[in-house]
Amino acid sequence: MARGFRGKIAVDIRDSTPDWTPYLAPKAPAGAPNVLMIVWDDVGYGTMDCYGGPVQTPVMTRIANLGVRYSNFHTTALCSPTRASLLTGRNATSNGMATIAEFGSGFPGISCRIPFENGFLSEVLVERGYNTYCIGKWHLTPGDETNVAAYKGRWPLGRGFERFYGFLGGESSCWYPDLVSDNHPVDAPAKPEQGYHIAKDFSDKAIQFIRDAKVVQPDKPFFLYLALDAAHAPHHVFREWADRYRGTFDEGYEAIRPGILRRQKEIGLLPENTRLSPINPHGEPAVTGPDGQPWPLLDTVRPWDSLSDGERRLFVRMAEVFAGYVSYTDDQVGRVIDFLEASGELDNTIIVVVSDNGGSGEGGPDGTFNEWRFFNNLPSPAELSLRHIDELGTPKSYNHYNTGWAWAFDTPFPYWKRWAGYEGGVADMCMVAWPARLDARGEARGQYVHAVDVVPTLYELLDIEPPETIKGHPQSPIEGESFAASLTDPSAPGKQSQFYAMLGQRSLYHDGWLANSVHPPLSGWRNYERDVWELYHLPSDRAQAENLAEREPERLGLLQKLWFYYAGRYHGLPLDDRTPLEQSLVERPHGTPPRNRYVYYPDCPAVPEQAGVLVSGRSYTISAGVKIAEPEAEGVLYAHGGVAGGHSLYVKDRRLRYVFNWVGSVLQAVDSDREITPGPHVFAAEFTATGRSEDPEMPGATGTLTLYIDDQPVGDAKITTQPGYFNATGDGICVGRDDGSPVTPDYPVPFRFTGGTIDRVVVDVSGERYVEHEAEVRGWFIID
Numbered sequence: 012m013a014r015g016f017r018g019k020i021a022v023d024i025r026d027s028t029p030d031w032t033p034y035l036a037p038k039a040p041a042g043a044p045n046v047l048m049i050v051w052d053d054v055g056y057g058t059m060d061c062y063g064g065p066v067q068t069p070v071m072t073r074i075a076n077l078g079v080r081y082s083n084f085h086t087t088a089l090c091s092p093t094r095a096s097l098l099t100g101r102n103a104t105s106n107g108m109a110t111i112a113e114f115g116s117g118f119p120g121i122s123c124r125i126p127f128e129n130g131f132l133s134e135v136l137v138e139r140g141y142n143t144y145c146i147g148k149w150h151l152t153p154g155d156e157t158n159v160a161a162y163k164g165r166w167p168l169g170r171g172f173e174r175f176y177g178f179l180g181g182e183s184s185c186w187y188p189d190l191v192s193d194n195h196p197v198d199a200p201a202k203p204e205q206g207y208h209i210a211k212d213f214s215d216k217a218i219q220f221i222r223d224a225k226v227v228q229p230d231k232p233f234f235l236y237l238a239l240d241a242a243h244a245p246h247h248v249f250r251e252w253a254d255r256y257r258g259t260f261d262e263g264y265e266a267i268r269p270g271i272l273r274r275q276k277e278i279g280l281l282p283e284n285t286r287l288s289p290i291n292p293h294g295e296p297a298v299t300g301p302d303g304q305p306w307p308l309l310d311t312v313r314p315w316d317s318l319s320d321g322e323r324r325l326f327v328r329m330a331e332v333f334a335g336y337v338s339y340t341d342d343q344v345g346r347v348i349d350f351l352e353a354s355g356e357l358d359n360t361i362i363v364v365v366s367d368n369g370g371s372g373e374g375g376p377d378g379t380f381n382e383w384r385f386f387n388n389l390p391s392p393a394e395l396s397l398r399h400i401d402e403l404g405t406p407k408s409y410n411h412y413n414t415g416w417a418w419a420f421d422t423p424f425p426y427w428k429r430w431a432g433y434e435g436g437v438a439d440m441c442m443v444a445w446p447a448r449l450d451a452r453g454e455a456r457g458q459y460v461h462a463v464d465v466v467p468t469l470y471e472l473l474d475i476e477p478p479e480t481i482k483g484h485p486q487s488p489i490e491g492e493s494f495a496a497s498l499t500d501p502s503a504p505g506k507q508s509q510f511y512a513m514l515g516q517r518s519l520y521h522d523g524w525l526a527n528s529v530h531p532p533l534s535g536w537r538n539y540e541r542d543v544w545e546l547y548h549l550p551s552d553r554a555q556a557e558n559l560a561e562r563e564p565e566r567l568g569l570l571q572k573l574w575f576y577y578a579g580r581y582h583g584l585p586l587d588d589r590t591p592l593e594q595s596l597v598e599r600p601h602g603t604p605p606r607n608r609y610v611y612y613p614d615c616p617a618v619p620e621q622a623g624v625l626v627s628g629r630s631y632t633i634s635a636g637v638k639i640a641e642p643e644a645e646g647v648l649y650a651h652g653g654v655a656g657g658h659s660l661y662v663k664d665r666r667l668r669y670v671f672n673w674v675g676s677v678l679q680a681v682d683s684d685r686e687i688t689p690g691p692h693v694f695a696a697e698f699t700a701t702g703r704s705e706d707p708e709m710p711g712a713t714g715t716l717t718l719y720i721d722d723q724p725v726g727d728a729k730i731t732t733q734p735g736y737f738n739a740t741g742d743g744i745c746v747g748r749d750d751g752s753p754v755t756p757d758y759p760v761p762f763r764f765t766g767g768t769i770d771r772v773v774v775d776v777s778g779e780r781y782v783e784h785e786a787e788v789r790g791w792f793i794i795d
Contacts, residue, residue, distance in 0.1 A: 014032065014033060015033060016030050016033055017030045017032070018030030036140070037137075037138050037139055037140040038140040039139055039140030039141055039231065039232050040140075040474075041230075042359070043139075043140070043141075043232045043473070044232060044359045044360060044361050044445065044447070044448070044472075044473070045232045045233050045234070045235070045351075045356055045359060045360040045361070046136070046141075046232075046233075046234040046235070046360070046361045046363075046469060046473075047235050047237065047347075047351075047360050047361070047362045047363070048097070048234075048235070048236050048237065048362075048363045048364075048365075048465075049074075049237045049239065049344065049362070049363070049364045049365075050094065050097065050147075050148075050236070050237070050238040050239065050365055050366070050367055051239050051241065051242065051364070051365070051366040051367070051440075052090060052148060052238070052239060052240065052241060052242060052243040052366070052367055053090075053242050053243045053244075053366070053367070053368060053369075053370060053371040053428060054241070054242050054337065054366040054370070054420075054439075054440070055366070055369045055370030055417065055420035055421035055422075055427065055435070055439075056366075056369065056420075056421050056422070056424060056434075056435075056438050056439055056440060057268075057271045057272075057275065057419070057420055057421055057422030057423070058242075058337065058370065058420040058440075059071055059072075059337070059341075059440065060072060060274075061075045061080065061278075061440075061442075062080070062275065062278070062280065062440050063271045063272070063273075063274035063275035063277075063278055063280065063422070064271055064274075064420065064422070065259055065260070065267060065270075065271065065334065066333075066334045066337045066338060066420075067334075067338050067341075068337065068338060068341040069341065069345070070341045070342065070344050070345035070348055071341055071344075071364060071442070073345075073348065074348070074362055074364055074442050074444050075442045075444075075453060076452060076453040077362070077444035077446050077452065078362070078442060078443050078444025078445065078446075078449055078451055078452070078498075079442065079443055079444075079449075079451045079453075079454045079455065079456050079497075079498060080278075080280070080440065080441065080442045080453075080454075080455055080456070081440075081441040081442070081443070081455075081456045081457075081458070081460060082279075082280035082281060082455050082456065082457050083438070083456075083457050083458060083459045083460065083505065084365065084438070084439055084440065084441030084460050084461070084462075085437045085438055085439065085459070085460070085461045085462070085509065085520075086365070086366070086367055086368050086437050086439050086461070086462045087103045087368065087431065087437065087462065087511065087513060088368050088369065088428060088429055088430055088431040088436035088437050088511070088513050088516075088532075089110065089111060089367075089368055089428065089429060089431075089513055089514070090111060090148075090150055090181060090243070090367045090368060091108050091110065091111045091112045091123070091150045091151060091181070092104075092106070092108045092109060092110070092111075092513070093367040093368060093462050094149075094150060094151055094238070094367060095108040095125055095151055096108075096461070096462040096463040096465075096491070097365065097367075097462050097465050097466070098131045098132050098133065098151075098170075098236070098466070099125065099129045099130065099131055099132070099466060100132075100463060100464075100465070100466030100467050100470075100477075100489040100490065100491040101129045101463065101487065101489065101490045101491070102463055102490050102510060102581045103463075103512075103513075104119075104120035104121075104510075104512055104578075104581045104582045104583045105120075105129065105487070105490060105581045105582060106125045106126070106129055107119060107120060107121065107122035107123055107124050107125055107126065107582070108123060108125065108151070109121045109512055109513065109582075109583070109587070110123065110513070110514065110587065110594075111123075111150065111181055112150050112151060112152060112153055112154060112180075112181065113153070113154040113180070113181065113595075113621065114594045114595075114597075115153050115154075115599065116587065116597070118582075118584075118585060119582040120512070120581070120582030120583055120584065121585075121587060123153045124153060124165065125151060125165065125170075126484075126487070127164075127481070127482065127484040128484050128485060128486055128487045129486075129487055130171075130477070130478070130481040130484070130486050131170045131171045132171075132234065132466050132469065133145070133167075133170060133171030133172045133234060133236065134170060134171030134481050134482070135171070135470075135475065135477065135478060135481070136171070136234045136473075136475075137171045137172075137173060137234075138478075138481075139473075139475060140231065140232070141231070141232050141233060141234050142173060142174075142220075142224045142231055142232070142233040142234070143171055143172045143173050143174075143233070143234045143236075144172065144173065144174045144175075144217070144220045144221070144233060144234070144235045144236065145167040145172040145174070145175045145176075145177065145236045145238070146175070146176050146177055146213050146216050146217050146220070146235065146236070146237050146238070147177040147178075147213050147236075147237055147238035147239055147240060148177060148178060148180075148181070148182075148183075148238040148239070148240060148243070149166070149167055149175070149177060149178065149179045149180075149238070150179070150180060150181045151165065151170075152165045152166055152179050153165070153599075153600075154180070154599075154619065154621035154622075155599060155600055155601050155621050155622055157179040157180060157619045157621065157622065158618055158619050158622035158623075159195065159196065159616050160622075161622065163194055166179065166191075166194060168193060168194050172236070174193060174220050175191065175192070175193050175194075176190070176191070176192050176193075176213070176216040176220075177190065177191065177213070177238065178190060178191060179191055180619070181243070182240075182243045182244060182245070182382075183209065183240060184209075184245060184247065184406075184409070184653070184742075185208050185209040185210065185240060185245070185247035185248070185336075186203040186207065186208070186209075186247055186406040187199070187203075187406065187653065187742075188209050188212075188240075189617060189619075189742065189743060190212075195616070196616035196617060199212065200212065203406045208247070208248070208249065208339070208343075209240050209247075210239070210240060210241060210339060210340040210343040210344075211343050213237070213239065213240070213343070214343040214344060214346045214347050217235060217237055217347045218346065218347060218350045220233075220235070221233055221235065221350070221351075221354075221356075222350075222354075225354065225356075237344070237347070239340055239344070240340070241336050241337055241339075241340035242333060242336055242337050242340070243371070244371065244373065244374070244382040244409070244410065244411035245382060245408060245409040245410050245411065245655075246329075246332050246333045246336045246403075246404055246410050246411065246412065247336065247404055247405075247406075247408070247410075248332060248335045248336040248339050248404050249335075249339065249404075250404065250405070252335035252336070252338060252339040253328075253331045253332045253334070253335035253336075253403075253404055254331070254335070255334075255335060255338065256330070256331040256334045256335060257331065259330075259331065259334065260327045260330040260331060260334075260416075261327055263315035263323065263326075263327075263415075264312075264315060264326075264330075264415035264416050264418060264419035265290065265314065265315045265415075265419075266315070267419050267422075268287055268418075268419050268422045268423065269287065271419070271422040271423070272285065272287055272422055272423045275422070275423070278455065279454075279455040280455055281423070281553060282551075282553070284551065285423055285553050285554055286423065286552075286554050286556045287422070287423045287554060287556075288418075288423060288424055288425035288435070288554045288555060288556060289425075289556075290312050290314060290418070291311055291312055292425045292426075292555075293306070293529065295310065295311045296308055296311045300530075300534075300536050300541075301538070301541040301542065301543055302536075302538055302541055304534070304535075304536045306531065306534075307531050307533070307534050308375070308376065308390065309372070309373075309375045309376075309385070309390075309414075309533075310372060310414065310426070310430075310531050310532075311376050311414065312376060312413075312414045312415045312418050313376045313377070313413070313415060315415070321393070321394075321397050322377075322393045322397070324397075324400065325378065325393055325396055325397045325400050326378060326393075326412070326413055326415065326416070328400055328403055329374075329378045329403060329410065329411075329412035329413060329416065330412060330416050332403045332404040332410065332412075333412050333416065335404070336404070357446065358446045358447040359445075359446075359447045360445070360446075361443070361444075361445045361469065361472060361473075362442070362443070362444045362445070363441070363442070363443050363465060363469070364440070364441065364442040364443075365439060365440065365441045365442075365462065365465070366439040366440055367439070367462075368428045368429075368436060368437065368439065369417070369421045369424070369426070369427045369428045369430070369434075369435045369436045369437065369438065369439065370416070370417035370418070370419075370420040370421045370427045370428060370435070371411065371417055371427060371428045372414045372417045372426070372427040372428055372429065372430075373385045373411055373428070374391070374411035374412050374413045374414065374417070375390060375391055375413065375414060376413055376414050376415070377390070377391050377392055377393040377396065377413055378391065378393070378396060378410070378411060378412050378413035378416075379391035379396060379410065379411050379413075380395065380396040380398075380399045380402075380403070380408055380409070380410050380675065381408075381409045381410070381654070381655050381656070381674060381675035381676065382409055382410070382411040382655070383409060383655040383656055383674060383675065383736075383737070383738055384674050384675070384676075385411075385591060386591045386592065386595055386735055386736060387591075387592060387656070387674050387733055387734050387735040387736075388590060388591065388592035388710075388734065388735065389674060389710075395676060396410075406654075407654060408654065409653075409654050409655040409675060414427065417435075418435065421434075421435035421436075421438075423553070423554040424438055424553070424554055424555070425554065425555055429513065429514055429532040429533065430516065430532060431511040431512065431513035431514070431516045431517075431518055431527075431532070432511065432516050432517070432518035432525075432527025432528060432529075432545075433527065433555060434549075434553060434554065434555060437511065438553075441460070443468075443498060445472070445498075448472075449498055449499065450499070451498065451499070454501070456497050456498075456501060457501075457505075458494060458497045458503065458504065458505030458506075459505035459506055459509070459520065459523075459549075460494045460497075460505055460506060461491065461506065461509050462491075463490055463491035463509075464491040464492050464493065464494050464506065465491070466489065466491060467489050467491045467492060467493040468491075468493045468494050468495045470489075470493070471493040471495040472495055477489055490581070492506045494506075507521065507522055508520060508521045508522070508573070508577070510574065510577035510578070510581055510583065511527075512578060512583040512584075512586065513532065514532035514533050514587065514588055515530050515531075515532055515533070515534065515536065515539070515586050515587060515588025516528060516530050516531075516532055516588075517530070517539075517542070517574055517578075517583075517586070518574075519570050519571075519573055519574040519577065520549070521569075521570055521573060523548060523549055523550045524546065524547070524548055524549070524566060524570060525546070525547045525549055525555070526544055526545070526546050526567055526570035526571060526574065527544065527545050527547075528542040528543070528544050528545075529542060529543045529544070529545060530542050530588065531588075532588065533588060533589070533590050533591060533594075534588055534590075535588055535589060535590050535593070536588060537588065539586055544560060544567055544571060545558045545560050546558065546559045546560040546563055546566065546567045546570070547559065591735075592734060592735050595735045595736050596627070596735060599621075601621070601622060607775060607776050607777070607778055608773060608774070608775050608776075609623065609624040609773070609774045609775075609776075610771055610772070610773050611649070611744060611746045611771065611772045611773075611774070612746060612771050612772075613746045613747035613748075613764070613768075613769045613771075614746075614747060615746065616743075617742075617743030617744060617745050618743045618744040618745075619743045620651070620652075620736055620737060620738065620742070620743060620744070621736075623651070623743065623744045624651075624744070624774045624776055625736075625776070626651075626658075626698075626732065626774075626776060627711070627712070627732060627733060627734060627735055627736070628700070628711070628712045628732070628734065629700060629712070629776045629777050630698055630699050630700045630714065630776070630777040631697075631698050631774060631775060631776045631777070632695060632696070632697040632698070632773075632774070632775045633649050633660050633695060633696045633697075633772065633773075633774050634693055634694070634695040634772065634773045634774075634775070635648040635649060635660060635693070635694045635695070635746075635769060635771075635772045636691075636692075636693055636769065636770035636771055636772075637691070637692050637693075637694055637767055637768070637769050637770070638690070638691045638692075638767055638768050638770070639687055639688065639689045639690060639691075639692060639766065639767040640689060640766055640767045640768070641689065641766035641767065642665060642688075642689060642766075643665070643766055644662055644687070644764070644765065644766025644767040645661075645662045645663045645664070645764075645765065645766060646661060646662060646663075646747070646748070646762070646763055646764035646765050646766075647659055647660075647661045647745070647747065647748055647749045647762065647763075647764055648660045648661055648662065648694060648746070648747070648764060648769060648772065649661075649744075649745070649746055649772045649774075650744070650745045650748070650749040651737060651742075651743075651744045651745075652672065652737035652738060652742050653737070653738060653742035653749075654672070654675055655674070655675050655737065655738045655742065656672055656673065656674045656675055656733055656736075656737040656738060657671075657672050657737040657738070657742060658670060658671040658672065658737075659672075659749065660694065660696050660772075662687060662694075662764070665686040665687055666682050666683045666685075666686060666687065667682075667683040667687060667694050667718055667720060667725065667726075668680065668681070668682050668683070669681045669682075669696040669716060669718055671716070671730050671732060673709065673711070673731060673732070673733050674733050677709065677731075679716075679728065679730040679731070680728075681696070681716050681717075681718055681726050681727065681728045681730070682718075682726055683718050683720060683725040683726045684725050684726050685720070685725055687720065692720055692721055693719070693720075693721055694718075694719070694720060695718070695719040696716060696717070696718055696719075697716070697717045697719065698714055698715070698716045698717075698730070698732070699714045699715050699717075700712040700713070700714040700732070700777075701713060701714045701715070702714075704731045706731070709731050710731075710734050711731045711732045711733050711734045712731065712732050713729065713730070713731045713732075714729070714730070714732075715727055715728070715729055715730075716728055716729075716730045746769060746771070746772045747763060747764045747769050748762045748763045748764065749762055
């Protein structure tokens with residue numbers, strides 16, 4: 012806090028003494044280090060070569076060799092919760108982030124609105140004389156607050172960052188990203204055919220932000236939060252990078268794991284007695300829950316020897332694309348590290364590198380050409396993706412590997428992202444380097460530490476006492492514990508206890524022991540009082556191969572009681588195991604009154620789906636007021652969605668056309684039976700829902716889509732709309748262009764409408780939904 016004025020004030024300024032101190036900007040201590048926090052996304056423990064994995068990441072290895080790598084670092088099993096802990100030093104549920112930002116509920120632990128009493132590291136450092144930059148994935152703003160009209164107090168610039176460049180949601184296409192610069196949407200600087208990729212874009216901006224400030228104040232330190240897009244789905248990368256891994260994964264995910272574990276032991280990350288977790292460790296998919304609930308097929312692995320030749324070829328290519336994606340991103344991060352070295356900043360930079368959770372299982376046992384089938388409660392049969400094997404990773408895909416690779420890239424642990432009770436979901440890489448001050452080079456540390464501990468560690472290294480208030484908000488206690496001592500002392504103790512609650516699961520780490528409930532995430536099992544609990548001694552059994560619950564009932568009982576104690580302390584209740592489709596369709600605040608009419612104008616920023624019209628399961632009409640100036644006018648009138656799913660009203664070859672891209676799998680097209688003519692018109696697509704689809708492979712609302720030119724029907728067809736969102740994290744609603752990858756079957760349609768002008772587009776929806784939730788078992792998730 013700035014002190015009061017201590018100068019002298021007289022009638023005449025010539026007789027007065029100035030005191031500039033209360034008015035000057037904060038200044039960091041001389042020699043204060045920079046802070047670079049690199050956050051990877053969905054990169055499992057056994058993925059990178061610096062953690063024994065098969066994916067080459069020379070830049071990450073370089074950082075590991077500049078400092079220490081932690082073998083016992085943990086996260087929350089999901090992205091938004093981990094990121095909230097990494098930036099505040101509080102537990103995920105204390106931050107209101109027990110789930111991803113789009114799936115908030117009106118409870119303290121699941122509000123997805125981080126309290127201002129939980130100050131961010133950026134908010135503290137900017138008041139200590141640091142420049143603060145956020146680049147990449149944010150995913151800490153509720154979905155309804157990610158539009159241009161929304162309250163922006165929970166955007167990066169509202170939480171202490173001076174500059175932001177990235178995307179607000181949980182994922183983005185690497186080819187057609189939904190970008191925000193500071194506090195407004197922007198277009199990507201180039202197209203994929205011009206060599207654009209989001210990883211290069213982020214590195215360009217990181218270098219630019221640092222350089223811009225250093226030119227003016229070379230001694231001013233910076234905090235750069237570089238949250239990479241990789242390796243979250245979609246796995247997008249240039250073909251030549253994927254092709255570098257030809258042959259690497261041909262033996263399959265089961266056969267590759269022993270070699271990963273052997274290298275992890277050689278590096279010193281894991282003890283010699285560490286065993287490999289078995290495939291499908293609970294006997295899934297045959298096993299059932301305590302009340303006979305089916306095990307969700309999503310969270311199973313298909314044995315390699317049960318696969319057809321085509322399936323093996325498909326799954327191998329999925330791994331090659333993923334590996335190329337990680338390696339390319341590592342290469343681009345290397346440009347930032349090289350810039351810091353060339354500018355003399357690297358030595359005095361504290362570097363922290365983590366992943367936010369384990370490898371992702373959202374692709375299911377068959378993987379998927381379109382990850383958004385997961386959020387629409389749909390399986391992805393391998394034969395569906397096999398048709399697109401040559402397009403994996405390209406702008407035409409929204410791909411994700413299968414659970415077998417998630418399991419392999421989490422070697423030696425069981426399960427993957429979303430599983431908060433198993434090391435595959437929560438054990439992650441962590442590397443810390445500070446070349447000028449830390450002597451360790453390439454050493455391993457085995458202390459149990461957690462994402463919540465990073466902020467207090469940085470505060471200790473920077474010699475900062477957390478403030479009692481930030482912007483008038485009294486601050487809550489920091490809940491993490493500094494592990495700074497372990498950076499120089501390998502024998503320093505780790506933390507004693509860590510609480511976990513995620514998507515219906517419960518677990519607690521205490522003094523080397525882990526108790527966890529067997530309750531698959533997002534399973535809809537409910538009946539938590541019937542959960543079976545397991546107990547593992549992690550120092551002797553990191554891969555959770557031996558359940559000691561029956562042998563240690565008293566210890567298990569103690570840890571169960573401790574879980575409820577911490578749940579009360581950290582807002583860990585209520586538990587929520589609803590499926591993605593159920594959670595997607597829950598009514599949440601939208602910032603505007605409920606309405607059945609939405610008006611959109613050309614040249615406005617794309618409107619995120621959660622802030623726009625929701626057509627799933629409803630009747631709707633899209634009406635566009637257009638003035639056709641040229642017979643060859645063409646382009647997008649209205650687009651909502653992209654390759655992952657969506658619909659569009661457009662003009663091409665003198666015809667009015669409409670297409671509904673059903674979850675990236677079925678293109679349902681309707682064309683006018685006559686040509687358009689010059690002059691003013693109202694073009695419309697009217698969908699009248701008549702009921703639910705009877706096709707188990709294509710659930711949704713069915714009905715008739717009719718095209719109109721002015722008041723004349725000019726074409727119709729039966730279509731089925733998809734049950735959930737097109738893509739709640741991107742590919743917003745556009746008029747006069749398509750900001751995302753086009754949804755039209757005769758791609759490429761021009762992004763911009765040419766040869767005429769659009770006045771506005773009006774979308775009317777009925778209040779009634781024909782499809783609230785799928786009320787049956789689809790063989791994927793289980794829904795009551």
